[in-house]
Amino acid sequence: MDELTTPGGGRAMTSEEMVRLCKDHTMYTWAATGAVDPIPVDRAEGVYLYTPEGERILDFNSQLMCVNIGHGHPKVLAAIERQMKKFAYVYPGTATEIRARVSKRLAELVPGDINTFFFTLGGAEANENAIRTARLYTGRQKILARYRSYHGGTNACMQLTGDPRRLANEPGMPGIIHVMDPRPYDYSFGTSDAEMADNHLRYLEETITYEGPETIAAMFVETVIGTNGIQPPPQGYLPRLKELLDRHGILLVCDEVMCGWGRTGKLFAFEHYDIVPDIVTMAKGLTSAYAPLGAMGVSDTIADHFKSNVFWGGLTYNSHALSLAVAEAVIDVLHDEKLVENAARMESVMLGEMERLKKKHPSLKEGRAIGLFGMLDIRKNAAGELICPYNGGHPAMAELAKSLRDNGMFTFVRWSHIMCNPPLCINEAQIKEGFEIIDSALDITDRVFEG
Ligand SMILES: Cc1ncc(COP(=O)(O)O)c(C=O)c1O
Numbered sequence: 001m002d003e004l005t006t007p008g009g010g011r012a013m014t015s016e017e018m019v020r021l022c023k024d025h026t027m028y029t030w031a032a033t034g035a036v037d038p039i040p041v042d043r044a045e046g047v048y049l050y051t052p053e054g055e056r057i058l059d060f061n062s063q064l065m066c067v068n069i070g071h072g073h074p075k076v077l078a079a080i081e082r083q084m085k086k087f088a089y090v091y092p093g094t095a096t097e098i099r100a101r102v103s104k105r106l107a108e109l110v111p112g113d114i115n116t117f118f119f120t121l122g123g124a125e126a127n128e129n130a131i132r133t134a135r136l137y138t139g140r141q142k143i144l145a146r147y148r149s150y151h152g153g154t155n156a157c158m159q160l161t162g163d164p165r166r167l168a169n170e171p172g173m174p175g176i177i178h179v180m181d182p183r184p185y186d187y188s189f190g191t192s193d194a195e196m197a198d199n200h201l202r203y204l205e206e207t208i209t210y211e212g213p214e215t216i217a218a219m220f221v222e223t224v225i226g227t228n229g230i231q232p233p234p235q236g237y238l239p240r241l242k243e244l245l246d247r248h249g250i251l252l253v254c255d256e257v258m259c260g261w262g263r264t265g266k267l268f269a270f271e272h273y274d275i276v277p278d279i280v281t282m283a284k285g286l287t288s289a290y291a292p293l294g295a296m297g298v299s300d301t302i303a304d305h306f307k308s309n310v311f312w313g314g315l316t317y318n319s320h321a322l323s324l325a326v327a328e329a330v331i332d333v334l335h336d337e338k339l340v341e342n343a344a345r346m347e348s349v350m351l352g353e354m355e356r357l358k359k360k361h362p363s364l365k366e367g368r369a370i371g372l373f374g375m376l377d378i379r380k381n382a383a384g385e386l387i388c389p390y391n392g393g394h395p396a397m398a399e400l401a402k403s404l405r406d407n408g409m410f411t412f413v414r415w416s417h418i419m420c421n422p423p424l425c426i427n428e429a430q431i432k433e434g435f436e437i438i439d440s441a442l443d444i445t446d447r448v449f450e451g
Contacts, residue, residue: 015040015052029153030165039410044071047426049410060411060434062423065226065258065373066284069333070423076290079329083321092318102324105331106297109267112276116303118296118311119319123257123283124152126294127220130253130279131156132313133298134218137305138251141175142211144204144219148181148228151220151255160220163228164391177211179204181225182234188384193234201240213248218279223269226258227414230368230375230421238273251278251302257294261285262334262424265344265371272370278302288330293323339424343371349428350374350420353435363387363445367420374420376438381450386416396448403441409434 013021018040028036042052047070049057062068069076083098090096099119107115118133120126135141145151147162158169159176182200184191191199208216223238225231245252254277259269263285266272270280279302283294298306317323334340347369354367354376365379365386378397380387388394392415401413412419418438422431 012042012052018052039405046070046072047423047430056408058409058430058434058437059423060409061419061421063289063410064284065263065419065421066289068261068263068285068424069288069330069337069339070425073288073290073329073333075333076288076326076329079325080291080322083325086321088322089317089320092314092316096319096321096324098321098324098328099319102328102331105328106295109331110280110297111268111271113300114276114280114297115300116298118298118313119324120283120294120296120315121292121317121320121323122152122294123255123281124154124157124294125315126257126281126283126296127151127157127160127253127255128154129296129313130218130220130281131160133279133296133302133306133311134251134253136309136312137302138217138249140215140217142216143176144207144216144250145176145178146181146221147178148183148185148225148231149220149222149255150227151222152257177207177216179207181231182237183229183231185229185390186384186386193236196234197237197240200237201244204241205244208244208248208250213250216248216250218251218253219245220253220255222259223254223256223273224259224264224370224373226373227412229417230370230373230419232264232368232370233273238270238275242275242277253277253279253281255281257281257283259373261288262340262343263371263373263421265340265347267334267340269370286330287323287326288333290330291320291323291326292317293320293327334424337425342426343424346426346428346431347371349431353431354420357435357439357442360439361442361446362451363449364442365416369420372420372422372424372426376418376420378416378418378442378445380448387445387448388415391415394448396445400441400444403444404437407437407440409437 019038023033040051041049043050047059049059103117106117118129131143145160149162151157151160156173158166159172162178182196242252254270256268260282278299280297287293350369358364363378365377365384367376378387397413
């Protein structure tokens with residue numbers, strides 16, 4: 001062991017050392033290690049990250065759209081300490097006060113008849129258990145999911161996922177049927193919400209007929225699509241979808257891993273759309289990523305089924321006390337600091353900034369946001385064609401991403417899109433600071449705009 005690897009012993013690492021050792025000894029997600037250029041992070045507070053050398057970076061994506069309350073909140077630290085002093089872990093077959101308190105709180109907060117929860121370590125495990133629950137409950141095997149979706153990196157969730165991350169993981173678990181999304185990927189056609197919902201539901205019902213409704217257990221939807229476009233559903237679509245699925249005895253699972261916990265300006269995104277799903281899955285914002293935790297919430301009818309039927313699932317870290325203590329503190333912070341209300345209020349600030357940039361930059365096709373769930377789309381010509389093909393890149397977008405990073409912003413640039421998903425504690429001045437950085441980066445894509 002040299003001084004750098006002696007716990008608590010050596011001097012603090014430089015950025016260069018951190019990056020080198022992390023790349024030498026760890027694998028990075030969705031990447032070839034040789035190609036990654038990780039940001040060295042020493043500490044984080046509020047909406048900012050800091051490198052070991054003190055460079056301040058604005059977190060415009062809440063990391064993976066998960067640090068909803070912002071970084072470094074002292075109330076969460078205190079809650080971890082309090083729980084740690086009692087115990088950190090007991091096995092899932094026990095009853096604990098923190099499990100009792102958090103599950104009761106969730107039953108109060110999650111709308112409708114969703115009052116029973118199964119705790120996991122993250123979103124993928126919550127979805128895995130939703131697949132299991134739907135199959136055990138209905139006695140059916142097949143699952144419907146949409147193409148423009150991401151549902152997690154585990155084996156079954158990779159098959160649920162519609163986006164290109166699935167492709168290298170195929171073939172996997174059989175029985176997943178992908179269906180089109182209501183909104184086309186290239187949305188330049190000007191189709192109305194009602195037409196999109198009509199077309200989609202007609203096609204979906206035909207698919208259900210061909211597949212055999214008696215074989216289909218559930219349909220998964222991201223209530224508001226996350227990484228694949230930050231796309232709210234067309235108006236009127238979700239209640240009609242729920243009615244269609246109900247008619248065929250198919251459960252609706254709303255994956256709220258990314259869009260839940262205040263991100264859209266309501267605690268759960270489905271609250272915007274006048275539905276309650278049969279199953280909801282959540283993670284990320286539930287603990288604001290201060291500790292790993294996911295949950296699957298089920299309706300009373302499904303919960304009743306498992307009172308007399310075995311739930312054939314388990315996890316060593318199910319209902320982990322430290323993660324639950326974090327969740328409780330995070331829910332308190334969201335409530336006390338009115339962060340969901342702040343997300344709703346900041347939506348118009350973000351939309352205002354997007355509109356300002358749209359007037360100035362011909363390459364900006366559209367900006368949209370629901371709460372603090374936002375995205376910018378970059379186009380290559382006046383006809384509105386996106387600058388990158390689906391699942392493709394463009395040198396100008398790579399340059400734009402570098403410019404954001406060089407000017408002190410962390411966010412994701414994916415294909416033709418720039419993510420705008422800051423922590424829910426962000427204020428107006430900090431949103432404007434972010435859009436100033438984006439403003440100058442858009443000069444790069446303007447230069448290749450074909451007119
Ligand atoms: C909508 C959605 N579902 C599921 C997941 C998987 O969650 P996790 O990475 O915590 O397993 C994600 C992660 O980004 C997500 O965005």
